[in-house]
Amino acid sequence: MGFLKGFVHEIFLSVQGEGLFVGEVHAFVRMGGCPLRCRYCDTPEGLTPRRQGKILFPEMTTKLFSNPVTVEFVKDAVKSLTEHAPFSRMCITGGEPTYQKEFLKGLVALADAPVVLETAGVYPSVLKEISDANVHVSLDVKFPRSSGIRNGWDIFQEALINVSSSSLSVKAVVSGQEEPEEVKRAAELTARIHGEQVPFFIQPVEKIPYDLLMSFYRIACEHLTHVRVIPQVHKCLDLP
Numbered sequence: 001m002g003f004l005k006g007f008v009h010e011i012f013l014s015v016q017g018e019g020l021f022v023g024e025v026h027a028f029v030r031m032g033g034c035p036l037r038c039r040y041c042d043t044p045e046g047l048t049p050r051r052q053g054k055i056l057f058p059e060m061t062t063k064l065f066s067n068p069v070t071v072e073f074v075k076d077a078v079k080s081l082t083e084h085a086p087f088s089r090m091c092i093t094g095g096e097p098t099y100q101k102e103f104l105k106g107l108v109a110l111a112d113a114p115v116v117l118e119t120a121g122v123y124p125s126v127l128k129e130i131s132d133a134n135v136h137v138s139l140d141v142k143f144p145r146s147s148g149i150r151n152g153w154d155i156f157q158e159a160l161i162n163v164s165s166s167s168l169s170v171k172a173v174v175s176g177q178e179e180p181e182e183v184k185r186a187a188e189l190t191a192r193i194h195g196e197q198v199p200f201f202i203q204p205v206e207k208i209p210y211d212l213l214m215s216f217y218r219i220a221c222e223h224l225t226h227v228r229v230i231p232q233v234h235k236c237l238d239l240p
């Protein structure tokens with residue numbers, strides 16, 4: 001594993017602000033690089049691999065490092081964060097983590113804590129290979145209308161088919177430009193491929209009309225039993 005190297009932008013502790021584990025403190029590993037360009041992307045700095053990364057400590061001190069780094073380097077950096085606060089999981093996020101396939105697999109294999117993988121499923125074959133029971137896959141659906149990703153449905157469907165992890169949740173970022181039919185399609189696909197029990201999170205990227213949000217919720221509930229509406233909580237608290 002030691003020879004595996006990859007581009008990491010940030011390693012830090014924070015409150016998980018999205019999805020199934022919202023409110024838990026996680027150790028985040030933000031990987032660099034993403035082939036998509038969503039209109040609402042909140043991590044534009046993560047889109048291309050960078051030569052320099054940083055470890056951010058809760059005291060707001062930082063330690064810089066040069067990329068690419070080894071899997072062991074990341075493992076040690078994450079371990080060092082335990083001195084600052086306990087955390088329940090390591091969240092691998094991006095960018096798009098599947099962009100660096102082998103490095104991601106190395107990180108998962110060496111992880112000391114349960115892993116949450118936040119992904120848009122851009123490289124579905126990678127998801128198939130990460131079938132570790134230790135990994136929860138938090139899969140984004142990219143609605144073509146609001147994300148600007150034309151083949152968003154193809155990516156989502158293929159990713160769903162390829163997720164073999166027994167632990168899966170789906171996140172639908174909504175900006176208010178979506179039609180309820182699009183949320184219906186996402187919920188339907190999820191239920192058809194993985195069953196109605198998959199947790200499904202509607203995540204407004206900004207304030208959207210009450211009636212529209214309720215229609216998204218209602219239509220998702222027609223197909224799935226665990227539907228929640230949660231904005232990005234860490235943003236509300238001004239956390240990284």
Ligand code: SF4
Binds near residue numbers: 037038040042
């Ligand atoms: S997939 Fe994620 S990181 Fe990539 S452009 Fe979209 S929001 Fe940004």
